[in-house]
Amino acid sequence: MSVASPSSTPAQGAFQKFRERNSRILPNIKARIGVGLLLVFVLLAVLAPVISPYSPTYTGFSLGASPSPAHLLGTTRSGQDILSQLIWGTRPSLDVSLTTGFITMLLAVAIGILAGLLEGIIDEILMLFTNIVLVLPSIVLVIVISSYISAASDVTISFIIALTSWPWGARVIRAQTLHLKSKDFVKAAIASGENHFRIAFFEILPNMFSLVAANFFFTCLYAVVTVASLQFLGLGNINAISWGSILYWANNSNALMIGAWWWFLPPGLAIGLLGAAFALINFGIDELTNPRLRREGR
Amino acid sequence: MNRTQALIELQNVSKRYRRRTAGSTRDTYAMRSVNLAIRPGEVVALVGESGSGKSTTGAIIAGLEKPTSGTVVFAGDTLPSRLSGDQLKDYRRRVQIIFQDPFSSLNPVHTIGYHLMRPLLIHKVAASRAMALQAAEGLLEAVGLQPAANYLHKMPHQLSGGQRQRVGIARVLATNPELLVADEPTSMLDVSLRLDIMNLLLDLRDKRQLGMLYITHDLSGAHYMADRIMVMYRGMIVEEGLSGVLLSAPSHPYTQILMNALTRDITGMEDIPSPVDTQSAEQGCSFANRCPHRMAVCVSELPDWATVEEGHRVNCHLYSCSS
Numbered sequence: 001m002s003v004a005s006p007s008s009t010p011a012q013g014a015f016q017k018f019r020e021r022n023s024r025i026l027p028n029i030k031a032r033i034g035v036g037l038l039l040v041f042v043l044l045a046v047l048a049p050v051i052s053p054y055s056p057t058y059t060g061f062s063l064g065a066s067p068s069p070a071h072l073l074g075t076t077r078s079g080q081d082i083l084s085q086l087i088w089g090t091r092p093s094l095d096v097s098l099t100t101g102f103i104t105m106l107l108a109v110a111i112g113i114l115a116g117l118l119e120g121i122i123d124e125i126l127m128l129f130t131n132i133v134l135v136l137p138s139i140v141l142v143i144v145i146s147s148y149i150s151a152a153s154d155v156t157i158s159f160i161i162a163l164t165s166w167p168w169g170a171r172v173i174r175a176q177t178l179h180l181k182s183k184d185f186v187k188a189a190i191a192s193g194e195n196h197f198r199i200a201f202f203e204i205l206p207n208m209f210s211l212v213a214a215n216f217f218f219t220c221l222y223a224v225v226t227v228a229s230l231q232f233l234g235l236g237n238i239n240a241i242s243w244g245s246i247l248y249w250a251n252n253s254n255a256l257m258i259g260a261w262w263w264f265l266p267p268g269l270a271i272g273l274l275g276a277a278f279a280l281i282n283f284g285i286d287e288l289t290n291p292r293l294r295r296e297g298r
Numbered sequence: 299m300n301r302t303q304a305l306i307e308l309q310n311v312s313k314r315y316r317r318r319t320a321g322s323t324r325d326t327y328a329m330r331s332v333n334l335a336i337r338p339g340e341v342v343a344l345v346g347e348s349g350s351g352k353s354t355t356g357a358i359i360a361g362l363e364k365p366t367s368g369t370v371v372f373a374g375d376t377l378p379s380r381l382s383g384d385q386l387k388d389y390r391r392r393v394q395i396i397f398q399d400p401f402s403s404l405n406p407v408h409t410i411g412y413h414l415m416r417p418l419l420i421h422k423v424a425a426s427r428a429m430a431l432q433a434a435e436g437l438l439e440a441v442g443l444q445p446a447a448n449y450l451h452k453m454p455h456q457l458s459g460g461q462r463q464r465v466g467i468a469r470v471l472a473t474n475p476e477l478l479v480a481d482e483p484t485s486m487l488d489v490s491l492r493l494d495i496m497n498l499l500l501d502l503r504d505k506r507q508l509g510m511l512y513i514t515h516d517l518s519g520a521h522y523m524a525d526r527i528m529v530m531y532r533g534m535i536v537e538e539g540l541s542g543v544l545l546s547a548p549s550h551p552y553t554q555i556l557m558n559a560l561t562r563d564i565t566g567m568e569d570i571p572s573p574v575d576t577q578s579a580e581q582g583c584s585f586a587n588r589c590p591h592r593m594a595v596c597v598s599e600l601p602d603w604a605t606v607e608e609g610h611r612v613n614c615h616l617y618s619c620s621s
């Protein structure tokens with residue numbers, strides 16, 4: 001890259017330098033903020049018993065109190081401490097999103113790479129199946145299934161979301177596999193005698209690490225929002241403490257109408273911030289895993 | 299012709315690509331009854347324009363594509379239509395290919411050392427990783443990348459095009475092959491580097507008695523590299539001969555046009571129609587639609603081989619009619 005061609009003016013050179021420096025650091029900043037946010041939530045979840053001021057299920061406080069030094073985020077109308085609920089609610093939200101992301105990623109990678117590598121009839125059958133699942137209305141299906149199973153557990157909901165959301169990833173990964181398969185370095189690896197397994201997992205898969213990771217974090221983001229929506233609708237287990245169920249009870253008690261912002265705003269913000277964390281990591285990963293942007297000596 | 303046994307021989311090899319679109323199939327012939335032989339230590343240049351089928355020929359020899367019809371004879375044995383198991387592994391070890399684009403022929407996520415050690419380990423040329431590492435250094439030195447230790451841990455994107463192409467050549471040498479397919483190895487490189495790479499290949503040929511198929515679109519490069527030249531046009535070999543002989547008296551109209559283009563003698567030369575607009579002539583000569591000397595017979599019948607002089611044959615009706 002011609003950074004310092006003799007014809008470029010000092011101003012252009014400075015601009016080039018500025019761009020170069022920022023293109024290197026900015027993505028890392030995104031990823032760092034994302035990872036930082038995620039770590040905060042992980043810490044909250046892990047340390048919930050230590051940092052939570054009260055038990056989230058204890059109902060003996062004054063009803064519907066506004067924020068005060070004793071209850072930083074007030075209390076619910078059944079007399080629970082909202083801050084404690086918020087902290088404890090981090091656990092199921094993280095659990096569900098990461099589990100869903102992981103299951104979805106496994107399904108998408110397995111089906112995508114298999115279909116991409118084995119052309120012909122196997123590819124066609126897999127893609128037919130993928131397209132069928134793709135057009136299933138995922139949200140509706142999740143709602144139907146989770147209302148059918150009364151008080152569906154988090155793991156059940158994870159599986160339902162994962163089983164309906166892998167096709168997007170699988171299609172993208174298949175397309176990328178087809179693209180990479182036609183590259184000379186894959187042909188060269190075949191010509192040097194590598195077997196199918198190594199072609200798939202050592203030559204092709206590492207080249208789409210960012211795609212797979214993006215798929216993982218995108219599904220996590222999707223799962224956080226979907227689970228919260230389900231619980232807000234009163235599906236799933238509304239008696240378990242989670243961000244979605246706080247919102248459900250807040251809505252049930254007309255928190256919005258009475259202006260109890262301390263009840264519905266914090267869980268909403270938490271859902272948004274966790275989603276933002278996943279999205280930011282997603283952006284950052286792309287740049288970090290691109291070997292051309294990797295700095296020497298790392 | 300048969301002084302020594304040919305290393306590889308293609309006999310009447312055709313390659314058809316079939317494209318199915320809703321209801322109709324369209325066939326494209328990348329190779330039509332190609333006959334070709336390469337002996338140990340011999341460099342055969344395959345010359346032709348884009349889409350002439352020269353890379354397909356290389357891919358078939360390298361075992362990356364399967365012929366639609368015809369037979370491939372390697373070191374005296376007729377290969378089965380589907381190589382597998384130990385036989386395939388053995389073939390992969392003995393026949394190697396260098397790719398045109400040094401920027402896409404190395405996996406961006408692996409180090410140079412990894413690229414060189416994999417074939418050594420797959421084919422058990424090196425017994426352990428430590429030995430493979432040592433052998434990889436030797437390979438880098440053999441292709442002029444010194445000091446080798448500096449390159450082993452580099453990623454492909456840290457090297458220049460010329461350096462990458464040398465790595466590509468080093469990788470190919472890892473298995474100590476007998477036959478090399480070089481698919482336009484210099485066309486993506488700076489002109490100043492081309493001669494280096496060509497000389498490196500010739501040097502390796504001399505040292506290891508490699509047979510080589512040198513695929514190029516450049517007649518002068520072919521003349522520099524090859525003992526024999528074969529000119530290919532739309533899947534057919536149209537002319538073949540010892541390089542000096544063929545180039546001093548190009549006989550096929552297509553070769554003549556190529557030569558004229560090279561010497562910039564364009565007087566009396568007609569426009570060469572684009573190869574894309576010509577419908578694949580199923581019965582006639584591939585070049586009929588572009589040929590300045592077209593006759594009725596050219597469109598209806600495949601031409602026969604005619605010997606122009608000792609060691610120089612042409613596949614054209616102009617010559618078979620007169621003889």
